[in-house]
Amino acid sequence: MFIRLIGKKIEEKSYNGKKVNYISCDDPTARASLSNKGSVELRTIIGSCEIVILDEAQLVENIGITIKLLVDNYPDLQVIATGSSSFDLANKIVEPLTGRSFEFSFYSMSLQEIEFNLSRSNVLSRMNNFLIMGTYPAVVSQPEYALDTLQNISGGFLYKDILAYEGIRKPELLQKILTVIARSQGSEISVQSIANDTDASQHTVSNYIYLLEQAHLIYTLRSVESNDITSIRKKKKYFITDTGIRNSLVGGYLSIETRSDVGQLWEMICVMERIKFHTNSGRIPKIYYWRYNDQEVDIVDLTPSFESAFECTWSLKGSKSKKIPKAFLQDFPNLKVSIVHHENFWILYE
Structure with a gap:
């Protein structure tokens, strides 16, 4: 898909x-x-x-x-x-092929794919651009037309399949919900809050979020409080699956030197890179975030054989002062924890 x-x-x-x-x-x-x-x-x-x-x-x-x-x-x-x-x-x-089909999900290009086809130095030199314009193939291959490409996608293609689905009665609401989610990147948000911001019922918002997930336009991250999987909380983060699409929704194409959301965009990239790492290999990712008393770890990966955690910070300088919460280390004493910044992004594929 x-x-x-x-x-x-x-x-x-x-x-x-x-x-x-x-x-x-x-x-x-x-x-x-x-x-x-x-x-x-x-x-x-x-x-x-x-x-x-x-x-x-x-x-x-x-x-x-x-x-x-x-x-x-x-x-x-x-x-x-x-x-x-x-x-x-x-x-x-699914029904005619029960037990005889395998499903694979694909998103926009991963940094790992770009590195494989070009080089690591190429990825590093273009990282600022990927942060702002994303990694749709046409954006990566023709960066000079990236803005036109993104405006084309967000202007029509983005919703084509969802709008063809018979359950959609309010296409303008779909845009509002996606825009609210785009502005909340990196933050917990509830369905009730989205419903309040869009003047819609919680039931309708939940249905539209489901369709956005199925169309791979957003990815839902749930929080986990301890190594016990039953402790998964109801609070969630919703990530737009491509930073370029996210920025087109909020009109944010400013350079990284003048923007205040670099940290959120880098967290978006890291979360999606870890998801792509699994889905591109046919694995079902089991990825969460951890939050306790305003302390947080961005990525908790409990995918079998790949259990690990990542704290995301854009700069190498910022990574040196980053501390992993003691409460997290107590909750997950056997989990390897890494700090990932844009100059060591490849550790997301270990």
Whole structure:
């Protein structure tokens, strides 16, 4: 499941020596050819490939049945169904493929991906820009057009799939909720508070937050008070999944020298980098934050085999004066705790 414009399109004709057929279901002809067909006819349509990629698969009528027929009748065929509308795609394929499908979630590019494709020095030299403009592929590859790209995304593409969902009756409320969340980065906020700020009911706000999560536009972080997982509190933080989108929502493209939210933006990046570290490897992240008596640790990762904690501070200088609360060390005595700043970001992938 993907957010829009994160670069999921695949053009390769082969992968690891296997023949690939890429089909864009945005094409009405392709959609019609895949809908309500028998297994023999489907095999003729997709050809002799070993991997078939169905992009925007949720647009195909009865796509779950189509994929089931392919999987049942051609066990050596690998089917990859991608979609920007995660709730729509999941609803259509989960039941027919129960126990035989694996779900992967992707966000905008991670710093780790950029480092792999370019270099660590390139990431470090452009870190200020990533903080402000984010890491959508088009922003990373064409930084000179970053502002236009972000305005394009936030102006239309951002809500395309959610607005197509039948449960949305107040599209302007969606924008208000997302803007309130964008302004609260790094802070605890309640559904009731968001409801008050947007003149909406808590029930409606909860529903819209769920849809924003499913569209991978926000990520919810819950707090944990001790090593006992049952101690997870009701308070939450909601993070916009890309700093560029967040800044477009609040109109904040100022340079880091003149802004007061650098710490919050860096926390956003660190949280999302740790999440991407897991999701890009097919793991389900179990990430929280810890807070007690106004003391806080930004990231508590309880993902099995990757248990660790991180305190986020933008500068190397600031990291030297950062202290981990004693109460946290008492709650999590066996947890490795690291302080991550923009000059050692790679420790987020350990």
